[in-house]
Structures are given as structure tokens and as C-alpha cells.
Amino acid sequence: MTKQLLMIPGPIEFDTKVLSAMSVPTVSHVAPSFINCFSNCISLMKTIFRAPKGQAFIVSGSGTLAMDMAGANLVENGDDVLVISTGYFGERFKTILDRYGANSTILQSEIGGVVSLEAIEKELQSKPYKLLTFTHVDTSTGVRVNPKPIAALCKKYDTLCILDGVCSVAAEEIAQDEWGIDVVVTASQKAIGVPPGLALLMVSPKAMLVWENRKSLVANYYSDFANWLPIMKAYEEKRPSYFGTPPVNLILALEVSLKQIQEEGMQKRFERHRFLAEAFVAAVESIGLELVCKDNKNAAFTLSAVRYPQGVQPVDFLGAVSSRNVIVAGGLHPAIKQEYFRVGHMGIISSSDLIAVLSAIEYSLSKNGYDFESGKALKTFQDILNQDN
């Protein structure tokens, strides 16, 4: 079978050592070796999220469960919440919070844009919001927001601040504690570098206190921190415990990947993602393609959402790319779904992977009748790589 390169914005290509950890014989969830591994994962998460005082949760589920857990535990009926949305996943957060009885307001950016700090501050001034959610990188638009000033506004107005970091943690810079972000949620299958199946949360002491002081019962049994907190504390203190059987092999793989991330070094890792993303964007722009993101300074380093040129049809384009054994994703934002494709570039990827992607994109564009200088995107990319050496 021919190897295919999976370049969608999650799941991504995984390191063979991470995958090998999933194929070892499964041990008991209370085996001393597994307790040790879980405990290591918790402390590595604190380092990677830069949240030394945070409470980590590692639970079987996807990123949506991590969002759901944040909503279920921190929202009570009638709470005023503010959702900052830069696309599909911002809207999902509103749906989740509404399910738990929130009185929600959404500030929606135009497609490819961001919500201004002025608009956020004006809304926070208008009434006392209990919490605010926002998306670090919205995977439907490839737009990144800067979490730091938004977290600072939340602090100023005494509003809890919840960041959807599903498409950013371990690739885009986050200093959770220093920036004052109360909750960061993510999942395993993106820049964390582990196959799908883990919901990860890091919760500040302030947010844990808000949960402790709830007046009503958490309306979701599986998500309730009350069930998971004793388990996380037990693993951290290296004691056996049980609430729901953890996905043992995924957590073994998580330890391997988190160690690799820590070994690379966070600054180096952010820099690698930035460099490759900027070179990739320059390459596609050099042949006349445009990003969905309106201002390149807000373009994500984890994925690029690229508009098709006039006349190129999604099915034909994606089909020709995949005939070159490269898998990229179609559009996701409902309003422009047919107008763009997405390329993930996070985790263990290297420049060689992006050369393969650019080659497949050029092949597909020329096959689909787009008039451009063949080889130019590849050359642009290569020139940027060469300048860096």
C-alpha cells in the first residue's frame, strides 16, 4: 500500500514512537507503571500549558467533550456568558453553554476577521459577565486571535476566561498562568500529537473555586469535575483510583508525545510552526491564491485555509491532490464551505511534508485548468528555506 500523507487540521501525522506506545500490551489502570505514567502526563501538561498551579483533567473523549466539561462545570442556569466567535467552533461553544442554561451573547467576527478588543471591552462593560469563551485558532477559518489582551480584559472585568485551544495548544504560544486564562481546553489529535480520543483541560484555581461554589448540581454526570477531580489528584499523588476506565494505551502514548514536545522546547516549537506556516502561505500566495484569513498577521500557524481560484471545483481539486497521496481537507465554515480548502501543518511535520503538499497542490491546480507559473509555489517555499540556512 502506498503511504499517504495526512495533512488535514487533525488528526495529523503521528510519530512512530507515539504509535508504538499504543501497541504494547494494555496494563491495568491501577498498575504502578500506569499510575506513574498518568502522574507524568499531568506534570508535563502543566509545563506545556505554562500553568504550574493549574488543575489538569485527562479524560476519554474528543475536544468537544473538553468544551462540554468546561461548560457543564462552570455555567449555571441564567448565567450571563459572552462568546467571542471567529467561526464554526465559536458557535459550537455557544450551543454548548446554552445547553447548560446560559444567557449567552455572541460577538461574531466577519468571516476571516477577528472581533476587535474595543468591541469585547464595550460588551464586558455593559453587564457583569460570569465568563467569556474564545477560540485561539478557529479551524474553520484559519484565524488566530491573541489570547493575552482578551485575558487581560477578562481580569479587568472579573470575568472567567475560557480558551478553546484545540487547534493551538503545543504549537501556538500560550502562557496560561501568566496571561490569566482560567481554562484551556484541547484534544489529543492535533499539535499534542496523539491519535484522537483524549479531552484535555487545564483549570485555574480561580475557576475551580467557581465550580466549588456552585449552587446547583452539574447537569452532566460524565463531565462533572466532582467525579474526575479525586481521580486526577490520586494519579498526581501516585495512588490507585477509579471512576471511569481511562484509555490506558492512549495515555501511554500521551506521555511519549508530551515528553517529545518538552524536549523540543516550547519556544523552538512555536518558532518552527511559525516559520513553516509563513513559508507555506508565501508559497501559495506566490501563485495567486488567497487565504480566508483577511490579515496575514492573524493567520494561524497550525493550519492554512486557502481559497480556490476562480473555476476550480472542490471535489476535483481534492481528488487530484489525493491522487498524489496527500490528504488535505475541504472547507468547514458553512457559509463558504465550497470556496476553500484547509492544510494542517502542526505537530511533527517538517518542510519536506510541505514540499509534498505544495507539489500536489500545483499538480491539482494545473490539472483543473488554473493558469499559473508551474513550480513557482515550490520555488518560493524552497527559497525561504534556503534563506534560513
Ligand code: PMP
Ligand atoms: N475546537 C476547535 C478549534 C477545533 O479545531 C475542534 C476540532 N476540529 C474542536 C473544537 C472539536 O474537537 P473534536 O473534533 O476533537 O471534538
